[in-house]
Amino acid sequence: MALPASPRRAPREHRPLSDAALPLLPEAPARPSAEAEPWARSLVRGARDVAALVARGLVDPADAPALTAVVERYQMLVSDYYLGLIDRDDPHCPIRKQALPDPAELRPAPGERPDPIGDGPHGQADILVHRYPDRALLFPTLRCPMFCRYCFRKVALNDSPIRLRRALDGALAYLAAHPAIREVILSGGDPLMLPDDRLDDLLGRLRSVGVRRIRIHTRFPVTLPMRVDRALARRLAAHRPLYVVTHFNHPRELTPQSRAALGQLVDAGLTVLNQAVLLRGVNADAGVLAALFEGLLDAQVRPYYLHHPDLTVGTGHFRISLDEGLAISGALRGRLTGLAWPTYVIDIPGGGGKVPVDSRWVRPLAPGVWRLESPIDGAVTRYVDPGYCASTVSS
Numbered sequence: 001m002a003l004p005a006s007p008r009r010a011p012r013e014h015r016p017l018s019d020a021a022l023p024l025l026p027e028a029p030a031r032p033s034a035e036a037e038p039w040a041r042s043l044v045r046g047a048r049d050v051a052a053l054v055a056r057g058l059v060d061p062a063d064a065p066a067l068t069a070v071v072e073r074y075q076m077l078v079s080d081y082y083l084g085l086i087d088r089d090d091p092h093c094p095i096r097k098q099a100l101p102d103p104a105e106l107r108p109a110p111g112e113r114p115d116p117i118g119d120g121p122h123g124q125a126d127i128l129v130h131r132y133p134d135r136a137l138l139f140p141t142l143r144c145p146m147f148c149r150y151c152f153r154k155v156a157l158n159d160s161p162i163r164l165r166r167a168l169d170g171a172l173a174y175l176a177a178h179p180a181i182r183e184v185i186l187s188g189g190d191p192l193m194l195p196d197d198r199l200d201d202l203l204g205r206l207r208s209v210g211v212r213r214i215r216i217h218t219r220f221p222v223t224l225p226m227r228v229d230r231a232l233a234r235r236l237a238a239h240r241p242l243y244v245v246t247h248f249n250h251p252r253e254l255t256p257q258s259r260a261a262l263g264q265l266v267d268a269g270l271t272v273l274n275q276a277v278l279l280r281g282v283n284a285d286a287g288v289l290a291a292l293f294e295g296l297l298d299a300q301v302r303p304y305y306l307h308h309p310d311l312t313v314g315t316g317h318f319r320i321s322l323d324e325g326l327a328i329s330g331a332l333r334g335r336l337t338g339l340a341w342p343t344y345v346i347d348i349p350g351g352g353g354k355v356p357v358d359s360r361w362v363r364p365l366a367p368g369v370w371r372l373e374s375p376i377d378g379a380v381t382r383y384v385d386p387g388y389c390a391s392t393v394s395s
């Protein structure tokens, strides 16, 4: 890729990142070592295959073959901690639905795609996505503390792992050459999969090429909160302005441990926001979301976005219609303080950007058919709502 001739600033010298591949799962050791951090032990003791779920009594052995077929396509990883939140007596447990495989993942629905929001066409330098003029996504890893079953990058996360050291120089050169990019969002994959030293080093390198603001999107406070300790929070706070965006979807995820993790971040002086995804069978209910958003506010976390589910292949069983989403979002207005209202947004399929659903960029054309207008370039997309079809069929 040709870069413009005059970069805004040459990268400062930094010690190189370790040559080793990221110490990420599923390559992590099968047994916890005595020296491992508690969070790493919880991950190692967690479940990576269906046999582990059967052994814990979370899955009927008769269902194992069908679920194994799912895990062969979309890998599974759930920490010991998050498994412990599952209500064994509730077959519709919202924690279970987010973490354990479902045969429905192998039944693609019309309109679904592997790259729903067009990361690929906007990719740069292997680990960057440059969709908006002023900000870019950077993937330090494609590994996570849990493979959430509804994830919009579920196909990418099952792809080859990223080797950060190899890709980072190119990404930094691209950022240096594009001074309009003022904000970098670390996502993926979960950036907190990096050890503290390497994360610190990465943040310093981003600063060295003139990036003004950094966002870290992480689900660790939800699925493995022990990862977030005082030392990590202080390291992150040293790179302010840095915003941490968590990803709580259900009030039952707000446990004493997760509140403690959030407290570490807040006490270190970081601004913490939350984005949730509206998911059928998990939180597509105004009462559930009201409890979640109030709980987050109590933990000093501002609800930021409520995402309409993307058209990701294998996630149709989580999808609701835009009409249902608008009804839920509207119901929240009457019962919650404005501080607790996230913006209900949809990502325009293919990469047109994110737009508030209740706005001029989203207009109904016919029942179940919408006109979505890109806030980036004005391009119009005709959106046939598969959630509408599903809700019509099921009603």
Ligand code: SF4
Residues within 6 Å of the ligand: 143, 144, 145, 146, 147, 148, 151, 152, 153, 157, 188, 189, 190, 218, 219, 247
């Ligand atoms: S932590 Fe985020 S990126 Fe990783 S699987 Fe879950 S939703 Fe996807």
